Amino acid sequence: MGNHYTYILECKDQTLYTGYTTDLERRIKMHNEGKGAKYTKIRRPVKLVYHEVYDNKSDALKREYAMKQLSRAKKLALIKEG
Template sequence: MANHYIYIVRCKDASLYTGYTTDIDARIAKHNEGKGAKYTKVRRPVKLLYQETFETKSEALKREYAIKQLSRKDKLQLIKGALI
């Protein structure tokens, strides 16, 4: 049974990017190689700030969507309250 993750990274320009993956370490490496998302490709390096784990892809994608709807301030509050 694969784990499903949502994550938030901070980009070089201090912007935040939220994404989904089944392999968090590989995904962060891909972002930093410029092979992740189009958004992060020109904003490298990225640093993992936050992650959550889910049993199903559906749950993870719903949470990713919810986080993407948050303001930057709310995302920073989420990160601040979390320990990885």
């Protein structure tokens, strides 16, 4: 199991992007090819700095939403704890 991911990317401009996927490698590749989110398209390259694994989509999407509500400082603390 465990094929649902929430993740945080660090963009070229040091901003952070939070997302959800079922295939982490493929999604990061898409972001770096400019086929991911509009936000990351102009901030390439991106690198994975944090991720969590979930057994179901619902839990992963709830966590993604919660992570998106965090301040930058709290996201950085989460990454550091990682």
